Each structure stands twice: as C-alpha cells, then as structure tokens.
Amino acid sequence: MNTKRIIVGSVVSAVMLLGCLGIAFAANEEELEVSFSPEVVANYIHAVIAADRALYTTHVVDRLQEERVVIAAEAWKQRKALPLPAQMLLMAGKTVEMSGSDLRFRLASLWPIYEENGPSNVFEETGLEVVAEDPDEVYSGIITRGDKRFFKAIYADRAVSKACVNCHNGHILSSKHDFKLGDVMGGIIISFPLPIEKTETP
Template sequence: MTFSSKFRQGVLILVFGLFTAGLLGQNRAAAEGTAASVPIEQVANYLYAMIEADREAYTRHVVERMQAKGVVVASENWEETNSLPLPAQLLMESGRIMGRKGTGIQYRLISLWPINKRNAASSEIEKLGLATVLTHPTKPYTGFVKEGGTRYFQAVYPDLAVTQACIGCHNAHPDSPKRDFKINDVMGGLVISIPVK
C-alpha cells in the first residue's frame, strides 16, 4: 500500500470516527440516565450541523490542502483512481455507513438536477422539500413519512454551493442537467430521516 493510499485510508477512518464518536456519546448519556428530552426537529438540526461541519472540515483541511500540496486529488472516480472522494461523495458514503449502524437514522444528498439519477428526490416530501428550500433556503422543510412500516421524521435542508470546487464540478460535468450554478445557490438538499414511535 502506497503512502497516499495509507494516508487516504487514515483520513477516511478519522472522519468517520469523529462522526460516530459524536453519536455514540449521546447513547452513553442515555444509558447513564442523564438523557434529556429533545424535540425531534432539534435532533435533526444537531445532526445537520454535525454532518455539515464534518463536510466542511474534510473539504478545507483534507481535500483542498492535499490538492494544493500535490499529494493526492479528489476525484469522482476515487475508488478506481486511488484518490480522495469528493466532499459530496464522502457525505453519501458516510450516510450509507450510518444506515448500516442499526440506529435507523439515514441521510443523503438529493437534487432537482442530480448528476447521478439515483440522487433525485424519491418521495413527495423530498420533492416538496427541494422546491421549498430552493425558494426559502434559511430553514429546513420537515414532515413525517412512513417507509416499510416505520414512521420517520424527515427534514430537507438546503445544500448550498459554498466553494468554487462544487460549482466547477457541477457546471462542467457532462451528466449535469444544470450548468449555471453560482456561489450560495441551492444545488439540492440534504435529507435526514429519523425513526419515531
């Protein structure tokens, strides 16, 4: 294994570890009887803030630094090219890993203009959520859905174009249905689903 492969693997483990540690710390408090009742909307807001903080830290402190130093680049085909995943891909991968942890919590990126068609809105609440955050990007669109016998609180948060790298990739990608994104445009949404009783 080359240095860049080991480094990339270490970075991914660190990012996933930090995210998981934040969630496990909440479980420990509940086991000790110190858990507080928190509205489900606030839980979703906490998760959103943590996911976005991890994504921003990865983008600024890993991807941008490693690319600037010529160590390794981020690539859409990261699994085949021995490179880092793009920040959106890291978010999607961590969402898949989270889905396998048994918490029932799920999150993913969706868009009205997805480069990958599987990232299109898949339910009515996701479609309404995207339409709403497109015109009102300061707050999430929320509601309840039932999937496979489980009831979920679902929140759609705006996914903003915050770096030139995001814009450049989407505007230049051959599969992108929209190619005129600007900084702070809503590119899509981050959907967080939390099981409720």
C-alpha cells in the same frame, strides 16, 4: 403516504438536530410533544461519528500517507485521488445504514448528477423545492411507512465555493450547467423513526 408539514419549534441545524432531546412541533393546529430517550439520540450521533471516522481513516488518511495522494476526484478509487465531499457524505450515510442504525441521511438534488440522488417521493421533491426557494427554511414533517412513523428534515445545500459550481456545471451527467456561487444546489435529507405513540390506558 401520509405527509404533514410541520414547524419545528426549536432551532435546529444539520446533525445538531439530533442533539435536541425534545422537539416540539405544531401539526394541524394541535401541539404535539415528541421526546427521545438520550440513549437513542446518542446512538444516532455515535453512528454518524463512527462512520465519518472510519471513512476518514481509510479513504483519506491512509491514502494520503500510503499513496501520497493530494487531489480529490470522482474516480478516486481508480485514480490516485481522494473522495469528493458529496461521496464522503453519501458513503457515511450508507455506512450508518449498514451498521443497523435507523438513522438515514443523504445528499439529493432536483438537478442531480446521478438519478439516484434525485427526490424519491413527493415529500422530498416538495422539500427540495422549498429549500431551493428559501435556503434558511428547514422543510420537515412526519411520514408514515407501514405502522412506523419517521421524522424527516431537508436542509439546503449551497454552492459555498467556486469548486462546487465549476465541477457541477462542467460534469457531463449534470442536468444543470448554470449554477452560480451561493445557489442552492440540493439538500441534505435526514430521517429517523419516531417512538411509537403511547395509547392511553383507561
């Protein structure tokens, strides 16, 4: 696998990353400019919005109104409850994937409750380590799969409330039970394909 650490030249944040029509980065000391057509960026953003909207309607509002649900719990389908934030994000990522979009996003951790939420390759493992060390850093790079190139970015996911810490520390399947408020608990991993490089015609 060809992984390169690169520095994102423009200020990016979570999904807002996709709003940047042109992303300049430096790789191997050579500056390369990648730009997306506005249609592609709009399609990515639309895929996320549509997934969130559909899931919020079916799994939150419908359950609030029809089942008078007031709690969120992991076994929300079996119990009279709503899905957890992590479950909403993971479901949205899967809904976007199923919609046929090339955009991918998920929540992962070096200390996952479920193995499938662990790093799936060296790039992800290194990225999760880097953002755990410095949550302000965005670990990003270009990975190659077959003849396709993907831009991949990892953002820190922090314990912003006591609920994060208590639930994970107390979860029987959690591999870490000493999270503290403010700790990095994992990361949000986003990736999407880059346009095929144009070859110079003489």
